[in-house]
Amino acid sequence: MRTGLIVLALGAPLLLGCGDSGDSEEPNDCPTTGQGTLEVTIRGLPSSTASIVTLRNGNGLRIIDASRRLEGLSAGTWNLLPEPTGGSGPLIRTAYDAPTSQVCVRDGQTATATVDYALVPSSQKLWLSTSNGAAELEAFSAESLGASGSPSATVLLDSTPAIPRASGLAFDRRGNLWVALGSGEIRRYPARDLGASGVRAPDVTLTGSALRGGVPGPIALAFDRMGNLWVSVGFSDKVLRFGAAQLTASGSPTPEVELSGLGEPSALAFDAEDNLWVADSASTGSRVHRVGSVRLGTSGTVTPETSIDAKPTPDGVSFSGPSGLAFDEEGNLWVAYVASGIVARLTPREQGDAGPRTVTPAVWLDVGGPRELAFDEEGGLWLGYDSGDIARLSPGQLAATGAPTPQTLISSADLGVTHGVAIYPAPANLPLFHGLD
Incomplete structure (x- = not known):
């Protein structure tokens, strides 16, 4: 033969x-x-x-x-x-x-x-979008994050064209990094370009009137299970969906879905049942909304299945300005309240009831000025911390209310003000598109 x-x-x-x-x-x-x-x-x-x-x-x-x-x-x-x-x-x-x-x-x-x-060059790193730092996008290798210290960034990434007002970050399954720009664009930086420092060009740029009709433009990004990209937009107070087929080339695509009625949407996250959670950053507000998966297929003004307000604690701790959302492996939703400097836990039971409700989180942590959040493989929570540092709270520190000193504190001279936080690949058993499990 x-x-x-x-x-x-x-x-x-x-x-x-x-x-x-x-x-x-x-x-x-x-x-x-x-x-x-x-x-x-x-x-x-x-x-x-x-x-x-x-x-x-x-x-x-x-x-x-x-x-x-x-x-x-x-x-x-x-x-x-x-x-x-x-x-x-x-x-x-x-x-x-x-x-x-x-x-x-x-x-x-x-x-x-x-x-x-x-090896995917973007993997085994913590990625950040920053302002006033050494670069517009920065990454720290897992090896450099094992203990507190002042390591240099593993990757310092600038862009041509430049990245004005970078905010939310999201990875797709192949390790390409998507960046929301408040100036009115969403860009994809291919995984192959993310292994070393330098000036890089995006290989896909999305724009159009739905993204750049005012200021601020795109704020946060999240992929659903089917590979569709969702984005919150500040000037229109809408959440948009771009289909997976619209993400393969640059252009000004019309969003497949446009949702309104969610206040002033900022952070986005999907749970294990494919429901979309939206942080409502309206002034003095503490609300997060859940939009059921069955409601995500058509445009219009939505009535959330659940809207949760965090009630102040008996000793006067308030929750204001939700800016980051992340689920842990037990299905708890962690919410960063940037205006209050608090991260709080909403348990599955607290998430479950339909309709508007008010809860006082049983666990909340005073951690400075957190914005977006990301869990690592061992259950630690990474976030932007005071004075431009980044910090990791260990699983044990997430178990009880307090003002813990982070288990790991990274005080690199390369850091500026941290906005977006992302890890690739996502930890196993989390409801994230780039989890690879």
Whole structure:
């Protein structure tokens, strides 16, 4: 039996090898009669890291999680579609990804294909958007975050064009970093450019009247389970959805969904049931809203399923200006109240009842001026802290009310005022699109 190989990167044909005849067929010339065999080799991953590769050929579908010899495949062009996968590591995991490719399987022949995974450069880092710091976007490696200190940033990222008023950050599944700009844009910086310091250009920029019709523009970002990107917009007091298909190229797309009636929306987060939580930053307010997943498909003025106000404590601690939202693995919603310098916990029970309600959080922490929040792999909570520092509260410190000294305090000279906070990949078991689990 002869063996042959034709592999082509999607969108850019590339001949890696050929059969005995020396043919160099394009994908459309690959014969579709008969059956053949495909040997797939997956490499580049640590032994403890799983892989998932989907193979498609018309109506044919195979999914493999390791190197395999696949017999009886329909002849023709097969697309190899690797999924990004999470590795291991303290505090923040590594992540690996591989390019898509194509292979021609011929009748009576054995084709071979290799899936080469590599470390995603944006992984195993804590990412920040800052003002008055050493760069517009900064990252600290997990290794540098293991103890308090003054480490230099691992990555200092400036942009061309510049990043005016960067605020919210969000990662997609492949480790590309999305940045909300209050000036009226959403930009994507590709994962391949995020491994080292330098000046980078976005590969996708979204703009248009829905984003730049006033000031402030986009504030916060969140991906849903389907890969749609949601953004809160300040000047219109709306929450917008851009579909996954609208995120592949620059332009001024019309949002698929526009939601109003949520006060002055700022931070966004999805829970494990795909409900959207929205922080309402109206002056003196402490409200967070839950919009049910069934209501997220159409535009209009929404009535939240639940609206929760945090009532002051008996000793006079108030909760004002919700600016950050994050769920932990137990389903508790943590809310940063920037105007009060407080982070508070809302338990699943406190979240659950329908309609407007007022609660006094059983656990709240006085932590300076927090904005956005992010949990790490070990359950620690990262946030912007006083005087431009960033801090980590340990799981134990999150268990009781108080004014704890953070377990880890990073006082780097590179830091400015922290706005957005994001980790890639997201910790396992959290309801985040970039969790890779």
